[in-house]
Structure formats: C-alpha cells, structure tokens
Amino acid sequence: MALVDVKVLLEAGVHYGHRASKWNPKMRPYIYGKRNLIHIIDLRETVRGLLRAYKYLSQVVSRGGLVMFVGTKRQAKEIVEREASRAGMPFVSERWLGGTLTNYRTIRNRLKRLQELESMWLPAGADARKEDLNSYIAGLMTEAGKLDPALAPDTSDIRTHSKKMISTLSRELLKIRRNLMGIRDMVKLPDALVIVGPNKEHIAVKEAKRMGVTTIALIDTDSDPDPVDLPIPGNDDSIRSIEVVMAKLADACLEGRASLPPEQQHMIKPRTPAAPRPAPAAAAGAESNPAPAPAVS
Known part of the structure; x- marks a missing residue:
C-alpha cells in the first residue's frame, strides 16, 4: 500500500x-x-x-x-x-x-512557576517530581474547567490561603497551563x-x-x-x-x-491529550465551495 x-x-x-x-x-x-x-x-x-x-x-x-x-x-x-x-x-x-x-529561557521559567503552583495542590510531603502533575490537576477540575479547592487534600498548601488568594493563584495556574500545556515536558x-x-x-x-x-x-x-x-x-x-x-x-x-x-x-512516549473540546462545525475550506475533483495521475 x-x-x-x-x-x-x-x-x-x-x-x-x-x-x-x-x-x-x-x-x-x-x-x-x-x-x-x-x-x-x-x-x-x-x-x-x-x-x-x-x-x-x-x-x-x-x-x-x-x-x-x-x-x-x-x-x-x-x-x-x-x-x-x-x-x-x-x-x-x-x-x-x-x-x-527565541526566548526559551523565559518560557522555562514560566514552566517552573507552573510546577510551583501545581505543587501547592499536592498533599503535604508529596514529591512533585514523582507525581504526574498534569493528570493530578486535571482531576481537581470541575466540568467548567475551573479548579475546585474543595477537592484539594486537607493537608495541601493551597488550603492555607484565603479564598481570594486561592482564586488568584488558580487563575494564574490555569492561564499558564492553557498556554504552555503542550510544551511542559520539552527540555530543549x-x-x-x-x-x-x-x-x-x-x-x-x-x-x-x-x-x-x-x-x-x-x-x-x-x-x-x-x-x-x-x-x-x-x-x-x-x-x-x-x-x-x-x-x-x-x-x-x-x-x-x-x-x-x-x-x-522511553524518552519519547505517547502522552494523554487534553480533554476534547466540543466538536466545531465542519468546514470544507474557508470561502470554498464543493468543486469537481481534479484528475491525478
């Protein structure tokens, strides 16, 4: 074939x-x-x-x-x-x-910040380096895609903050995740x-x-x-x-x-993709109409 x-x-x-x-x-x-x-x-x-x-x-x-x-x-x-x-x-x-x-060092710093924010939701004493933080945080999200503090372990660091601070930290975490999720494991x-x-x-x-x-x-x-x-x-x-x-x-x-x-x-391994989005309307091509197919030899 x-x-x-x-x-x-x-x-x-x-x-x-x-x-x-x-x-x-x-x-x-x-x-x-x-x-x-x-x-x-x-x-x-x-x-x-x-x-x-x-x-x-x-x-x-x-x-x-x-x-x-x-x-x-x-x-x-x-x-x-x-x-x-x-x-x-x-x-x-x-x-x-x-x-x-072109400014990958700054991107790496943002990814380190993401790990710091995610680690705040782990139980006290947990080793972030041994955790699949991506999947762990996803498990703490509501259907609306927001973090639910009630799902965090009682001993997690995030529980020690005020509601206002939790909201601020959650927004920062979700923003970084949204923009950098796909390159979080990229080392070069x-x-x-x-x-x-x-x-x-x-x-x-x-x-x-x-x-x-x-x-x-x-x-x-x-x-x-x-x-x-x-x-x-x-x-x-x-x-x-x-x-x-x-x-x-x-x-x-x-x-x-x-x-x-x-x-x-083992250095290149399949990852679990992000949660599927609602299916968009089918599009055959911007501003295009069905047309006769060309003969291809």
Whole structure:
C-alpha cells in the first residue's frame, strides 16, 4: 500500500483551495486549476510534499530529535493536540507566545512557576517530581474547567490561603497551563516545527527561521510558501484535511522513534491529550465551495 493514498486525500477535500481572488501568486506551482472560482490544489504536489516531510521527520526523530506541532486555528486545535500526543511530541494549540523559541529561557521559567503552583495542590510531603502533575490537576477540575479547592487534600498548601488568594493563584495556574500545556515536558528546542496554516502562525515561522529550526507546513492557496522549508500544499481549513495530513506526519515521528535504541525510546512516549473540546462545525475550506475533483495521475 502506498504511503500516501491520493484517494484518501481527495475524499478529505485536501485539494480544495481558497477563492481565486484570494490566492498568493507564489502558490502557482502547486495549483492544478480553477473550478467555480475556487482554486484546486494539485494533489501530485501534495503527495510530493508529504513524502518529503515524512522522510525528513522520520530521520529527525530517529536521531533523537524533537518535533513540535503547531496549530492554533479553531479547526486544528484538537487535531494538533491529539496527533502530537500520540507521537509523544510537544505542541502549541492555543496562542503562540512570542519568544517560545527565541526566548526559551523565559518560557522555562514560566514552566517552573507552573510546577510551583501545581505543587501547592499536592498533599503535604508529596514529591512533585514523582507525581504526574498534569493528570493530578486535571482531576481537581470541575466540568467548567475551573479548579475546585474543595477537592484539594486537607493537608495541601493551597488550603492555607484565603479564598481570594486561592482564586488568584488558580487563575494564574490555569492561564499558564492553557498556554504552555503542550510544551511542559520539552527540555530543549525542537529540531522541526509542523505547522497548520503558516499565515496564522507567522510568528512561529519567523522564530523558527531565526533559530535554525526546520519548518514543515500544511499551506493553502492564500499563503506564501517561501518562508516554509518543506511546504505541503493542501486545504488548511478543513478538519478532515488537517486530520489526514497531521496523522501522517505523526506516523513519521513514530516510525523514527521505532528506529531509536531501546534505551532512548522511553524518552519519547505517547502522552494523554487534553480533554476534547466540543466538536466545531465542519468546514470544507474557508470561502470554498464543493468543486469537481481534479484528475491525478
């Protein structure tokens, strides 16, 4: 079976671009044609891009490298979290914080602060280094996503504070968790970024370029492919399209991990993804209409 099945790409609507009036001329080499004022992406170019990215990611991970998945647009958030977690890789699915790559020391300090805040909810005498703080804190949350002090152990440090201080500390904890949850276990800069929609993630692309981090991106017809090292032309607005491409790139990471010596494989392990969000309305592609599929030879 082929690594990339064109039929699967077609069924997922990967070939649907934006309205022709919204196009970026630099995407011309990746466009098959136009149907009903909608640009149709050449799936042969999508396959080539996917194969190049797959091979590259597999090699990076097989050498012990780290891959960060980035996608903060509504359609991509949950998919990025799920596939990155499956591959045991860091991710950013909320707001990209400026300096995530270029000022990593500050980010590490914020992560240390997160651990301090989470440790306050542990029973007295518990060793935070031996606890899965992520899962532990999640167990203290209400369905509304807020921390419930009543669920904290009686001997926890948080119980010694006033209600007002508990509220302040809880808000700080949740804010850091929301923004940095996906990179809390990252101990070094990534070797590559896998990005959904470089138009929206332009700050991440710029930081990666400055730090010499390779960028791989699912890129639509309204984007500039030049800043991206390994572009994968395709619909970056459709949930199904994003799912197909991100799953394939996560598979590449898992393949590379399997090549590592056994003593190194434990360093890259699947994580439990964040709690699922309410399913958003399906989107075939921003401002796109169903159009005849192109013939792909």
